[in-house]
Amino acid sequence: xxxxxRRRFKVLLALAACGQISAVVGQDLVAVSPKLAKVEYEDxxxxxxxxxxxxxxxxxxxxxxxxxxxxxxANHVLLTRAxxxxxxxxxxxxxxxxxxxxxxxxxxxxxxxxxVVVELKRTDEPGNPLAKPTANPSEExxxxxxxxxxxxxxxxxxxxxxxxxxAITTFHRxxxxxxxxxxxxxxxxxxxxxxxxxxxxxxxxxxVSFSGNAAKPMTHRVRNDGKTEYRVALVQFLK
Numbered sequence: 503x504x505x506x507x508r509r510r511f512k513v514l515l516a517l518a519a520c521g522q523i524s525a526v527v528g529q530d531l532v533a534v535s536p537k538l539a540k541v542e543y544e545d546x547x548x549x550x551x552x553x554x555x556x557x558x559x560x561x562x563x564x565x566x567x568x569x570x571x572x573x574x575x576a577n578h579v580l581l582t583r584a585x586x587x588x589x590x591x592x593x594x595x596x597x598x599x600x601x602x603x604x605x606x607x608x609x610x611x612x613x614x615x616x617x618v619v620v621e622l623k624r625t626d627e628p629g630n631p632l633a634k635p636t637a638n639p640s641e642e643x644x645x646x647x648x649x650x651x652x653x654x655x656x657x658x659x660x661x662x663x664x665x666x667x668x669a670i671t672t673f674h675r676x677x678x679x680x681x682x683x684x685x686x687x688x689x690x691x692x693x694x695x696x697x698x699x700x701x702x703x704x705x706x707x708x709x710v711s712f713s714g715n716a717a718k719p720m721t722h723r724v725r726n727d728g729k730t731e732y733r734v735a736l737v738q739f740l741k
Contacts, residue, residue, distance in 0.1 A: 531564045531619075542710045543681065547624055548739065550681055550710055555579075555615040561608040566601065568629060570620040570658055572683045572735045573597040574708050578612030596685055598652050598660055598735050600629055618683045618710060620737050622657055629655035646674040646723075649736070657741060663734040665690075665726040677719040678738040684709045686733035688726060695721040702727045 532539045532551060538561065543550040555561065563584065577593035584605040593599075632654045639645055644661055648671045652660045659678070665671060673695055687707030693699045713720075716739075726732040 529562070529564045531561070531566065534562045534564045542618070543712045545712075547622070547679075548681065549621045549623065550712070551619045551621060552710070553615070553617045553619055555608065555610040557610060557613050559610050563605060563607045565603065565605045566619075566621075567603055568622045568625045568657065569601050570653075570660060570737050571597075571599050571601055572618045572620070572685070573599075574616040574618060574683075574685065575614065576612065577615050577617070578610070579615070580609040580611055582607045582609075596733070598662060600631065600653055600655065600658070600660075602628055616708070618708075618735075620658075620681050620683075622739075624741070625657055629657060631655050641675050642677045644674045644676075644736075646672045649674065652735075654740075657739070659738045659740055661736040661738075663732070663736055665724065665732040667726055667729050667731065670725040671723045673721055673723045675719055675721040676713065676715040676738075678740060679714050679716045680712070680736055680738045682711050682713065683735040683737070684711075684733075685735055686731060688728040688730060688732040690732055691725045691727055693723050693725075695723075699725070705732075 531553070532541060538554055538556075538559070540552045541549060542552050573593045573595055576595045577591065577597075580588060580590050582588045590611065635643065635651045635654070643651075643659075648665050648669065649661045649663050652662050654660065663671075684705045684707060687705045687709065689702050689704050691699050691702045724732075
């Protein structure tokens with residue numbers, strides 16, 4: 503035990519010398535970059551973080567859990583992993599993607615970056631992605647044509663909602679807890695099944711909300727009362 507402890511201590515010293523110590527001790531993104539990463543929502547299962555990286559700024563080495571990333575702006579970044587490997591990634595604004603855990607530093611090579619990151623706390627194995635939606639979906643799938651299925655694994659099911667001006671979704675049922683990222687914002691009205699239409703409300707662009715629909719499922723439809731497309735990334739939690 504003592505020999506193992508000395509060996510581990512030497513490894514920690516070596517990593518500290520080359521700036522990789524945080525990858526070992528598990529530095530959290532919000533802890534290492536509190537000015538750039540802000541918690542928008544958190545409970546026992548999920549944490550939603552808004553990440554803003556100014557032009558040419560960087561993030562120190564940090565660990566990332568399994569997560570869904572909604573890119574509100576284009577991303578052009580250099581990633582350096584704990585083993586020294588580097589890669590350059592480019593992501594278009596509006597991209598929605600699943601990411602596995604990783605320890606890395608990030609250097610912004612382009613313009614200002616803004617992402618909403620939906621981090622999952624209760625995952626014990628890699629995400630097992632579905633190649634396409636199930637052939638015989640249950641009523642818990644959002645089969646409305648304006649809800650586009652984007653990705654799914656054992657943890658999440660993700661949709662991109664795009665409603666043109668004046669368009670109305672069909673009635674659809676929300677039966678899972680979910681986070682909505684309002685990519686565009688806009689003016690919308692909602693009608694809960696069996697009730698009258700509600701008053702139009704303004705949704706701020708790039709805002710975030712959490713809905714606990716698992717305990718109280720809700721069937722509704724949505725109308726875009728604005729003059730531009732209403733666009734939302736919807737992340738449902740399956741477990």
